[in-house]
Amino acid sequence: MPKISKTKSAPKLAHKTHEAPHVQEDAGAKKHPRTPQLVRGMKDILPYETPWWDLLYARVADIGVSYGFERIETPVVEETALFARSIGKDTDIVEKEMYAITDTEGEKLVLRPENTASIVRAYINHGMLNLTQPVKLWYWGPMFRHERPQSGRYRQFHQFGFEVLGDESPIVDAELILIAYNVYKNLGINTSIQINSIGCGKCRGAYHQSLIAYYRTVRHEMCENCRRRLQKNPLRALDCKEPQCQPLKKDAPHFVDYLCEPCKEHFLSVLEYLDELELPYFLNHSLVRGLDYYNRTVFELYAAGEEEGSQSALGGGGRYDGLAEILGGRPTPACGFAQGCERAILKMKEIEALKPPADIVHIFVAQIGNQAKSKALKLFENLRAAGITVAHNLSKNGLRPQLEIANKLGVRYSLVIGQKEVQDETVIIRDMESGGQESIGFNKAANDLKKKLGLS
Numbered sequence: 001m002p003k004i005s006k007t008k009s010a011p012k013l014a015h016k017t018h019e020a021p022h023v024q025e026d027a028g029a030k031k032h033p034r035t036p037q038l039v040r041g042m043k044d045i046l047p048y049e050t051p052w053w054d055l056l057y058a059r060v061a062d063i064g065v066s067y068g069f070e071r072i073e074t075p076v077v078e079e080t081a082l083f084a085r086s087i088g089k090d091t092d093i094v095e096k097e098m099y100a101i102t103d104t105e106g107e108k109l110v111l112r113p114e115n116t117a118s119i120v121r122a123y124i125n126h127g128m129l130n131l132t133q134p135v136k137l138w139y140w141g142p143m144f145r146h147e148r149p150q151s152g153r154y155r156q157f158h159q160f161g162f163e164v165l166g167d168e169s170p171i172v173d174a175e176l177i178l179i180a181y182n183v184y185k186n187l188g189i190n191t192s193i194q195i196n197s198i199g200c201g202k203c204r205g206a207y208h209q210s211l212i213a214y215y216r217t218v219r220h221e222m223c224e225n226c227r228r229r230l231q232k233n234p235l236r237a238l239d240c241k242e243p244q245c246q247p248l249k250k251d252a253p254h255f256v257d258y259l260c261e262p263c264k265e266h267f268l269s270v271l272e273y274l275d276e277l278e279l280p281y282f283l284n285h286s287l288v289r290g291l292d293y294y295n296r297t298v299f300e301l302y303a304a305g306e307e308e309g310s311q312s313a314l315g316g317g318g319r320y321d322g323l324a325e326i327l328g329g330r331p332t333p334a335c336g337f338a339q340g341c342e343r344a345i346l347k348m349k350e351i352e353a354l355k356p357p358a359d360i361v362h363i364f365v366a367q368i369g370n371q372a373k374s375k376a377l378k379l380f381e382n383l384r385a386a387g388i389t390v391a392h393n394l395s396k397n398g399l400r401p402q403l404e405i406a407n408k409l410g411v412r413y414s415l416v417i418g419q420k421e422v423q424d425e426t427v428i429i430r431d432m433e434s435g436g437q438e439s440i441g442f443n444k445a446a447n448d449l450k451k452k453l454g455l456s
């Protein structure tokens with residue numbers, strides 16, 4: 001037995017823990033400290049859910065590799081200006097939903113509401129312009145929007161996304177749409193694609209004028225936000241979620257009728273590629289995506305049968321050729337998309353075949369008595385190191401509760417160490433199906449079990 005050096009206070013402390021707690025008579029009822037609560041709008045992802053998250057991550061990562069994308073991870077904290085300049089000041093995100101924080105030095109920062117602007121910032125900051133173009137990146141992580149909490153929507157939510165920077169050709173748009181579509185196809189989720197073009201700086205002016213002219217005729221029917229933004233940002237009206245603004249969209253002019261020649265050519269090429277790939281898409285003339293940095297192609301994916309109402313989009317994206325310049329970089333045409341993880345997992349749960357596989361545990365190690373406990377932990381380590389999946393519960397003492405756990409785990413064999421086995425340096429192997437038992441040497445256990453389990 002190893003010796004424990006004694007200090008003066010050690011025995012006293014040990015004694016004290018067995019004393020009844022001293023209650024002060026005048027203290028009244030003992031107050032429990034308040035348990036800090038989950039912050040409003042936040043969500044714990046509990047162990048019963050994490051297998052779904054792992055499964056989605058694995059599938060998205062596979063897609064990333066197979067299409068030649070590399071993963072990038074940017075911090076959740078960014079300068080406020082990054083989003084105010086890129087997403088646009090007259091948007092819900094920047095006006096109302098920015099998760100603003102002030103650090104101890106008084107610097108105003110935000111928790112990122114989305115990741116595209118961060119990726120373009122990183123592209124500029126790290127001179128990725130000098131790499132072979134295009135640069136193809138994918139990401140996964142939490143985003144933050146300080147929205148009014150409502151069921152199923154959280155202030156911290158997760159997105160994965162794919163971005164291609166440094167190529168303006170329409171084949172990039174088509175490939176990204178194909179990837180977005182295939183992420184879901186590989187999960188067994190049928191989606192349909194909605195697509196539109198919102199042109200460029202050249203053709204946007206004429207369209208905005210005709211949009212403003214149209215919305216002026218129905219001004220009294222618009223929501224207050226849309227009326228306020230109409231002059232500055234008429235596209236917002238097409239993107240508005242207010243019920244009263246929905247019916248107004250259908251008579252609004254279509255951007256495709258106002259596209260300049262290069263924009264029209266670009267859009268037609270994207271559609272031709274999608275036809276060639278036999279992807280199911282629909283033109284949606286009121287699809288504009290809510291962010292200022294988009295131009296030309298914009299698209300969204302919907303679970304098949306849920307196309308009505310933009311609240312239920314699984315994700316979307318588009319081209320953002322001007323964003324790098326807005327952020328002070330050199331002109332860099334780019335395109336990308338983002339998808340919501342929470343929405344994807346909800347869909348995945350509806351599909352039985354997708355159920356994440358339960359972890360297979362081969363062996364349970366049970367022990368009876370204190371000396372057996374340390375032997376059991378040693379045995380556990382031997383088996384684990386030998387590549388056997390093994391479980392234990394060293395907090396339990398009786399054999400029966402331990403075997404109950406073993407049964408629940410569905411292990412093939414349990415190993416039992418008691419006082420006698422400690423002395424004999426043996427282990428009892430119990431076949432959990434037949435109930436038969438045999439004794440083997442402690443040091444032989446790992447090899448024997450590997451053979452029994454067909455692992456060697």
Ligand SMILES: [Zn+2]
Pocket residue numbers: 199200201202203204259260261262263264
């Ligand atoms: Zn144009």
Ligand SMILES: [Zn+2]
Pocket residue numbers: 222223224225226237240241242245
């Ligand atoms: Zn509106």
